[in-house]
Amino acid sequence: xxxxxxxxxxxxxxxxxxxxxxxxxxxxxxxxxxxxxxxxxxxxxxxxxxxxxxxxxxxxxxxxxxxxxxxxxxxxxxxxxxxxxxxxxxxxxxxxxxxxxxxxxxxxxxxxxxxxxxxxxxxxxxxxxxxxxxxxxxxxxxxxxxxxxxxxxxxxxxxxxxxxxxxxxxxxxxxxxxxxxxxxxxxxxxxxxxxxxxxxxxxxxxxxxxxxxxxxxxxxxxxxxxxxxxxxxxxxxxxxxxxxxxxxxxxxxxxxxxxxxxxxxxxxxxxxxxxxxxxxxxxxxxxxxxxxxxxxxxxxxxxxxxxxxxxxxxxxxxxxxxxxxxxxxxxxxxxxxxxxxxxxxxxxxxxxxxxxxxxxxxxxxxxxxxxxxxxxxxxxxxxxxxxxxxxxxxxxxxxxxxxxxxxxxxxxxxxxxxxxxxxxxxxxxxxxxxxxxxxxxxxxxxxxxxxx
Amino acid sequence: xxxxxxxxxxxxxxxxxxxxxxxxxxxxxxxxxxxxxxxxxxxxxxxxxxxxxxxxxxxxxxxxxxxxxxxxxxxxxxxxxxxxxxxxxxxxxxxxxxxxxxxxxxxxxxxxxxxxxxxxxxxxxxxxxxxxxxxxxxxxxxxxxxxxxxxxxxxxxxxxxxxxxxxxxxxxxxxxxxxxxxxxxxxxxxxxxxxxxxxxxxxxxxxxxxxxxxxxxxxxxxxxxxxxxxxxxxxxxxxxxxxxxxxxxxxxxxxxxxxxxxxxxxxxxxxxxxxxxxxxxxxxxxxxxxxxxxxxxxxxxxxxxxxxxxxxxxxxxxxxxxxxxxxxxxxxxxxxxxxxxxxxxxxxxxxxxxxxxxxxxxxxxxxxxxxxxxxxxxxxxxxxxxxxxxxxxxxxxxxxxxxxxxxxxxxxxxxxxxxxxxxxxxxxxxxxxxxxxxxxxxxxxxxxxxxx
Numbered sequence: 077x078x079x080x081x082x083x084x085x086x087x088x089x090x091x092x093x094x095x096x097x098x099x100x101x102x103x104x105x106x107x108x109x110x111x112x113x114x115x116x117x118x119x120x121x122x123x124x125x126x127x128x129x130x131x132x133x134x135x136x137x138x139x140x141x142x143x144x145x146x147x148x149x150x151x152x153x154x155x156x157x158x159x160x161x162x163x164x165x166x167x168x169x170x171x172x173x174x175x176x177x178x179x180x181x182x183x184x185x186x187x188x189x190x191x192x193x194x195x196x197x198x199x200x201x202x203x204x205x206x207x208x209x210x211x212x213x214x215x216x217x218x219x220x221x222x223x224x225x226x227x228x229x230x231x232x233x234x235x236x237x238x239x240x241x242x243x244x245x246x247x248x249x250x251x252x253x254x255x256x257x258x259x260x261x262x263x264x265x266x267x268x269x270x271x272x273x274x275x276x277x278x279x280x281x282x283x284x285x286x287x288x289x290x291x292x293x294x295x296x297x298x299x300x301x302x303x304x305x306x307x308x309x310x311x312x313x314x315x316x317x318x319x320x321x322x323x324x325x326x327x328x329x330x331x332x333x334x335x336x337x338x339x340x341x342x343x344x345x346x347x348x349x350x351x352x353x354x355x356x357x358x359x360x361x362x363x364x365x366x367x368x369x370x371x372x373x374x375x376x377x378x379x380x381x382x383x384x385x386x387x388x389x390x391x392x393x394x395x396x397x398x399x400x401x402x403x404x405x406x407x408x409x410x411x412x413x414x415x416x417x418x419x420x421x422x423x424x425x426x427x428x429x430x431x432x433x434x435x436x437x438x439x440x441x442x443x444x445x446x447x448x449x450x451x452x453x454x455x456x457x458x459x460x461x462x463x464x465x466x467x468x469x470x471x472x473x474x475x476x477x478x479x480x481x482x483x484x485x486x487x488x489x490x491x492x493x494x495x496x497x498x499x500x501x502x503x504x505x506x507x508x509x510x511x512x513x514x515x516x517x518x519x520x521x522x523x524x525x526x527x528x
Numbered sequence: 529x530x531x532x533x534x535x536x537x538x539x540x541x542x543x544x545x546x547x548x549x550x551x552x553x554x555x556x557x558x559x560x561x562x563x564x565x566x567x568x569x570x571x572x573x574x575x576x577x578x579x580x581x582x583x584x585x586x587x588x589x590x591x592x593x594x595x596x597x598x599x600x601x602x603x604x605x606x607x608x609x610x611x612x613x614x615x616x617x618x619x620x621x622x623x624x625x626x627x628x629x630x631x632x633x634x635x636x637x638x639x640x641x642x643x644x645x646x647x648x649x650x651x652x653x654x655x656x657x658x659x660x661x662x663x664x665x666x667x668x669x670x671x672x673x674x675x676x677x678x679x680x681x682x683x684x685x686x687x688x689x690x691x692x693x694x695x696x697x698x699x700x701x702x703x704x705x706x707x708x709x710x711x712x713x714x715x716x717x718x719x720x721x722x723x724x725x726x727x728x729x730x731x732x733x734x735x736x737x738x739x740x741x742x743x744x745x746x747x748x749x750x751x752x753x754x755x756x757x758x759x760x761x762x763x764x765x766x767x768x769x770x771x772x773x774x775x776x777x778x779x780x781x782x783x784x785x786x787x788x789x790x791x792x793x794x795x796x797x798x799x800x801x802x803x804x805x806x807x808x809x810x811x812x813x814x815x816x817x818x819x820x821x822x823x824x825x826x827x828x829x830x831x832x833x834x835x836x837x838x839x840x841x842x843x844x845x846x847x848x849x850x851x852x853x854x855x856x857x858x859x860x861x862x863x864x865x866x867x868x869x870x871x872x873x874x875x876x877x878x879x880x881x882x883x884x885x886x887x888x889x890x891x892x893x894x895x896x897x898x899x900x901x902x903x904x905x906x907x908x909x910x911x912x913x914x915x916x917x918x919x920x921x922x923x924x925x926x927x928x929x930x931x932x933x934x935x936x937x938x939x940x941x942x943x944x945x946x947x948x949x950x951x952x953x954x955x956x957x958x959x960x961x962x963x964x965x966x967x968x969x970x971x972x973x974x975x976x977x978x979x980x
Binding site for chain 1: 533535536537538539540542543544546547550608611612615616626627628630631632633634635637638639641642643645646649658659661662663664665666667669670703706709710723726727730731734848849850851852853856857858859860861862880881884887888891895896899902903906909910913941943946949
């Protein structure tokens, strides 16, 4: 065997090590996502509690708020600590596509820094409940974008699917939280006007759409658990109350107890969602860590095989395994491999070439799976972007933009993603004429191209 | 400004550094591709020369072959040296998606190791011209897959387009070389039978398809240069000769001079292609290096801005820039930002938030462009994979598989890629029933999912 083969061997191992490093980084991102999921949940609670504190001029929830701020603070500390441990190490080999993840972290950290200031404003009643809610929503949107970016740059098919499912589920939960907040505002003002009805309806639409994507990417277990939540008594009761609210006309008086029931039912649903979210995060951690362990044991197998090869008689190994492999196409249209001497027998199973081949097969399998996941993801992103184009150019709201696309797709017998691609193409041409095509608002990125 | 902001600042800079690292790795891949392009060209020459050497039983091209082996060897050494310098450094931070690139390098290196052995077989006339050609084709296919992998994992939109264009152009050139070889075989045997005619036609089809993709991704300059080659006298003469050959019936005698003319015309075309290939490779290097330089100067700008901020009066900076930014959507459906105090004035333009925002915009722009490029690329890959499914399941040859798909797309008024996705879906379901769906042959990966 020629001396140079050492290089081929080195690259075989370098490829595997590169996969391990990628999977380790991915496992880190998953850990980060788990932490973010908890932090978002704590902030959602603080948002709700701060609201009631503000609305009651500090008479209600004062100590509960103090307690919740402790929880939020602890969760934020865990988040910051993890960031330090994983991402700010000297000489760290970051995933180059980390740029987007790292920038969304910078954004979120900046928002978290301001949380202190926001709390002081709440303490001093210098902001309204609506303003405070609004600010919390921005902070949460920033944190959700961290999850979105982690999902968007993941390179493992199963982990990507789980991350996309989790991100969309977190979105749905956030929309549920916003629906609860608007409902509470309606009850506090003792009336539901037309605009409030519309908002509630739209937020329910947003939840449905996020949940659709969640279901598209989630595994069987998560789908079943979600179905159980949907089939629960709580959801049935919540839906009934939603219909009652939708039926309230402008100015109609509402019993005070209904407000309490609304808050309880909405909260019960959000808490159920949080438990499913936790289970998904736990599975994500398990799966991503198992990937690393699997890849490490494959590397160990490679070493063992190479060691074994070195102790065997080289002369018995095939001399032209690669270049005369009849299974690999060579000259196009070459009739048969009949003229080629049978260069490889049993010994091939333990050759370097065999290891390279099996690794090619492994990469091929993973890449194909990943391509399929990414395709679904890219289509989702296209639809979101096209919606944005329609909203800007036709001055439509989000739901109308979405429905317009759906209708075009039906009329033209095209996939929604293909209609979206056409809309973006036309939008780009228009954008090239304007000085600024309305692109690249920080909002879009902070929201990760998500609805609302 | 709260103390923690240092973290947000660190992540802003980490994000930019991560982009720089990614672009540096990409520039390295581009350098590698340039080297591979030269090595492939040398091996294509050696393949042709070795052929004539073998056919003439060593009477012709003996010294030319010795000379060409020197050139090939030099080019291979450059390739190996570059690999050592860039990819086998201790503690190197590789791009995690490098796995595929590194494995295709391992495959190519193994093939290059065997080249020595192949040459000894040629020296001793132990292989036929056809077998030697076949072996060279496999080696070249392995090297082309290095280019394919580099294109497939690139993260910059313009560089990706250039790499995809270059890869497909190299493919087309390789098919031209194989067409030349089959033509020469026909002339050597003094007859063109039906199968040979078919092969030539199919190789011309393969060239056309690769060139279509090249034109889809290439820039204006490359497109114009290719048009000039297509419009040249040489191409006109070659096309005329192609028609003459296609008109030859089985066993018809051919004047010896025609063989020489065929070789000259085909070679002239390949040489023109090589010059365009060189120009593309040079542009690729320029563009990828400029990307690194640009990102580095942006990092410098960030540092300067942060420095300037530190020397200004902090109290004049906005206190709640992120959480009260009216441009970022917060609570869904929140009516207006009228109630929010005007927190930011001119000073915002020099805040940390402003830097984060501008980086978000930058990332957003690059990602959208990359998504578009990747979508086109994914569609191409889907079409290739679907072709493979049809070839296996319906026992079709490549061209018939392609035409079947085209016809279905027309009939169903669908995009070719959507038909391909359906075929793969059905194929996967079938594959799940079989124990092995015929997936993951090393050949597919070595060829980078390319035609032939």
